[in-house]
Amino acid sequence: MKILITGTAGFIGYHLAQKLLKRGDTVVGIDNINDYYDVKLKHARLLDAGIKVSDLAYNKPVCSVKHPNYTFIKLDITDKQNLEQHFQTYQFDAVCNLAAQAGVRYSLTNPDVYIDSNVKGFLNILECCRHFKINHLVYASSSSVYGLNKKMPFSEHDIADHPVSLYAASKKANEMMAHTYSHLFNLRTTGLRFFTVYGPWGRPDMALFIFTKAILEGKPIEVFNNGNMLRDFTYIDDIVDGITHVIDQPAEVNYLWDAKKPDPATSTAPFRVFNIGRGAPVSLLDFVSEIEIQVNKKAIKTFKPMQDGDVAETCADVSNLNEMLNYKPQVSVHTGVERFIAWYKKFYHIKNITAGTVLVQ
Structure with missing residues (x-):
């Protein structure tokens, strides 16, 4: 497949790109390489994937010297015009949106960036997927959406409407936005609620x-x-294995969905949400x-x-x-x-x- 991964200079995005490249997919990676944490680490991930940092320039496609089927573009998903152009050029089969402003504690003091990246940026992804007929959108949600829930283990079938951080609220908003596009435009969407991912090349704020x-x-x-x-610490290899399985199996309508007993994890639209942790x-x-x-x-x-x-x-x-x-x-x-x-x-x-x-x- 030809797959767009946003956030490929990030921890999970880097590993997912490596996984998909090794199995023969064509990958286009996008990342704005912001300075939320050490940019040198993000550059090192790109370099390890064969992307020469010296070649990076905004909105310029750079081909990997290690993987002929990997192209990286320094781009912010809030840049709708250029994002649309790349959707038009590459005609992706699937999209995995991992680009987001991360961090629960950072959201307490820098709320604006969460709305810009996690809400406005995600809307741009949805719009591009809608207009360019993407077969499947997979996107990062978070275990933080469970908020005040105390019922353990956390289940996708339980209501999660009481977040305790703006970061969590932005991720819950992503799920609701995705459902709307699944319902209105028949866009297949799968949200993944990640649980404390760790491993090599991990984020310095974890x-x-x-x-x-x-x-x-x-x-x-x-x-x-x-x-x-x-x-629920979950190793990165297990996470990317799970994401890969999800990408390969697009969301489908749940024909048994009961509007009188609504299941938050599925819908009459091709929408679903999964927990992805170790359990x-x-x-x-x-x-x-x-x-x-x-x-x-x-x-x-x-x-x-x-x-x-x-x-x-x-x-x-x-x-x-x-x-x-x-x-x-x-x-x-x-x-x-x-x-x-x-x-x-x-x-x-x-x-x-x-x-x-x-x-x-």
């Missing part, structure tokens, strides 16, 4: 990256809610212990209360994705953390990881 860096540098880590946190939450303190074991160094913990916009526990019910698309996470937290630490050491040129001896460049 727990594993923050904790690893601080522990190696001998700095304290902040442990919120006094450590009483559970997270086995781990305590934050156990997660920290795993990092300590891998780097052979104890963390200096500073315990703090719960932060605004955060939730104490996440756990994904992944039975729908398993039953419909044979999604089966394989990577344990032990193996996942081990692989991340190995990547981190190599990427940042860290040697001699022993207690008290750390070289960081």
Whole structure:
């Protein structure tokens, strides 16, 4: 297939592009390469995929020197005019929208960028998919949409209408917008509610990256809610396997959908929403212990209360994705953390990881 992936300089987008390229798909990647976190890391991901950073210019297609079937374009999805031109040029079979302003805590102080990217930008994607007859739109939602829900595990069949951050609200808005386009224009859409994705090339604002860096540098880590946190940590390889299965099986109408007992996960339109996680939450303190074991160094913990916009526990019910698309996470937290630490050491040129001896460049 010819697939557009937005956000390919990002963590999940980078890995998904690699997966699809290896199986022979033609991939066009789009990313605005913003400075929400270290641009050097985004450039490094692109370089690893064969995109020469020196060739980057806004709205200029750059061909990979490693993958003849990969083209990258530095572009913001809020730029509707240029976005439409590329839809016209490439005639995509499917679109996977991973471009978004990420981060729960950042949304507390920078709300405008979430509306621009996550709402206006997503509207542009929907409009392009509508007008250029895209067969399937897959897009990133988030486990954060569950908000105040306490029923565990989180199920797509339960109502999720009480978000506790603007980031979560923007992701819930994406789902509602997608349903509208599925209903009005018969656009096949699938939303994926990601649960705490981690692994090599991960985001520096996520727990594993923050904790690893601080522990190696001998700095304290902040442990919120006094450590009483559970997270459904899901390794990146399991995530991209799941996304690939979803892309290959476009959403269909649920002919058994009952308007008197509406199921939020499906519809009379070709619309669906899936959880995509591991389905086995781990305590934050156990997660920290795993990092300590891998780097052979104890963390200096500073315990703090719960932060605004955060939730104490996440756990994904992944039975729908398993039953419909044979999604089966394989990577344990032990193996996942081990692989991340190995990547981190190599990427940042860290040697001699022993207690008290750390070289960081």
